[in-house]
Amino acid sequence: MRLLHTMLRVGDLDASLHFYTQVLGMKLLRKQDFPTGKFTLAFVGYGEESDTAVIELTHNWETSSYELGNGYGHIALGVNDVYATCETIRAAGGKIVREAGPMMHGTTVIAFVEDPDGYKIELIGCE
CATH class of the missing domain: 3.10.180.10 (2,3-Dihydroxybiphenyl 1,2-Dioxygenase, domain 1)
Known part of the structure; x- marks a missing residue:
């Protein structure tokens, strides 16, 4: 990452x-x-x-x-496979707040996870 x-x-x-x-x-x-x-x-x-x-x-x-x-949005991490990364995060006890899939207004595959304080981290497919 x-x-x-x-x-x-x-x-x-x-x-x-x-x-x-x-x-x-x-x-x-x-x-x-x-x-x-x-x-x-x-x-x-x-x-x-x-x-x-x-x-x-x-x-x-x-x-x-x-x-x-409320102007803060998120941190983004580039990953090879968003779907697999979500499963790895979920297996480790992480909270997925937006499942992997294409973004609403485009085709890029993304997902969002949430840290313990509620900050969002976006996973973006960089294959």
């Missing part, structure tokens, strides 16, 4: 992109709109996603701001 990205919910995507790229010097690696889900994902980082962990900025079109504390 390796750390892929950390997701943050942002109220103003343009302002966030300016901050991360112009203020912090990251590169905009990719950006995609999901009209049926009414959200946009933008990935920023100092290196390519294949080499280093990055930040996923998620902009939900109908939400203009968040209270500090």
Whole structure:
């Protein structure tokens, strides 16, 4: 496994992109709109996603701001087989909160597990 990205919910995507790229010097690696889900994902980082962990900025079109504390989303881990990894985690007593399968607005296979404090960890198929 390796750390892929950390997701943050942002109220103003343009302002966030300016901050991360112009203020912090990251590169905009990719950006995609999901009209049926009414959200946009933008990935920023100092290196390519294949080499280093990055930040996923998620902009939900109908939400203009968040209270500090609920803006945190999840940590993502790349795994070879999401289904098998879920079974291994379940066998070890881990809690699966979203079973392995394609994401709702795409085809990438994902799952979510929850740590003892309730923080979510996304498993993403990287086969």
